[in-house]
Amino acid sequence: MSSNARFISIEGVEGVGKTTNLKYIQQFFSDNGIPLYCTREPGGTPRAEEIRNLLLHKNGEQINRMTELLLMFAARTQHIAAVIKPALARGEWVLCDRFTDSSFAYQGGGRGIPMEIIEGLTSLVLEGFKPDFTILLDLPVNLGLARAQTRGEKDRFEQEDMAFFERVRSVFLARAKASPDRYCIIDTTPALAEVQRELHRVLSEYVLNS
Numbered sequence: 001m002s003s004n005a006r007f008i009s010i011e012g013v014e015g016v017g018k019t020t021n022l023k024y025i026q027q028f029f030s031d032n033g034i035p036l037y038c039t040r041e042p043g044g045t046p047r048a049e050e051i052r053n054l055l056l057h058k059n060g061e062q063i064n065r066m067t068e069l070l071l072m073f074a075a076r077t078q079h080i081a082a083v084i085k086p087a088l089a090r091g092e093w094v095l096c097d098r099f100t101d102s103s104f105a106y107q108g109g110g111r112g113i114p115m116e117i118i119e120g121l122t123s124l125v126l127e128g129f130k131p132d133f134t135i136l137l138d139l140p141v142n143l144g145l146a147r148a149q150t151r152g153e154k155d156r157f158e159q160e161d162m163a164f165f166e167r168v169r170s171v172f173l174a175r176a177k178a179s180p181d182r183y184c185i186i187d188t189t190p191a192l193a194e195v196q197r198e199l200h201r202v203l204s205e206y207v208l209n210s
């Protein structure tokens with residue numbers, strides 16, 4: 001068991017290739033014999049997955065933006081207590097598909113909720129807990145939306161327009177640039193093999209040196 005387990009989040013706008021690259025990261029950990037617990041937000045526990053269903057699926061009733069934000073944090077507090085902290089305590093690394101940065105980007109940037117409100121909720125719910133390292137996959141919005149077109153039915157977020165995703169992307173980039181020690185930005189415009197060479201370099205440097 002590894003005693004230097006860390007909490008990594010992976011973030012990015014629609015179509016950047018999170019799902020594809022998450023599999024690559026899992027393989028990297030497995031190849032290096034390092035225990036990894038993979039999870040996602042919103043979701044990650046049975047109750048939090050129920051909240052995910054409320055958030056992602058349309059049923060005819062509009063969701064108020066503040067309801068959306070509070071549900072993200074309701075799912076998150078359950079997820080941290082029931083899954084993330086216990087895994088870290090067992091000595092497993094945790095890889096989370098989206099975390100609090102997505103709330104700043106989507107509910108703050110996308111929906112226009114003031115950042116101070118999200119900062120306040122973050123302090124209240126997380127009490128200083130945050131990822132040790134965040135991989136931000138980045139791609140121009142038009143390319144991401146074109147890549148995402150290849151998937152099936154769109155969820156509630158995927159139906160937003162280009163301007164919404166531009167605002168989301170600029171918040172992700174601004175947050176990453178403001179804290180370069182915690183974030184690594186990987187451009188996913190190049191072919192997948194090239195993106196994964198860069199991911200391998202970043203993981204080797206961060207994970208194998210921790």
Ligand code: Z5A
Pocket residue numbers: 012013014015016017018019020021041042072097098099100101102103104106107147148150157158188189190191192193195
């Ligand atoms: N949300 C929120 O609002 N607030 C919060 O606090 C949190 C979340 C935590 C669910 O997220 C929604 O929750 C999300 C924000 C909101 N909504 N949106 N949009 P999700 O993570 O479950 O959903 P997603 O953003 O759609 O993620 P995804 O499934 O991981 O998709 P992806 O990044 O687009 O990845 P992909 O499926 O791997 O890639 C898309 C396509 O591109 C696919 O065909 C790949 O084969 C292709 N691809 C990947 N890389 C390449 C390269 N390099 N070249 C060419 N093609 C490529």
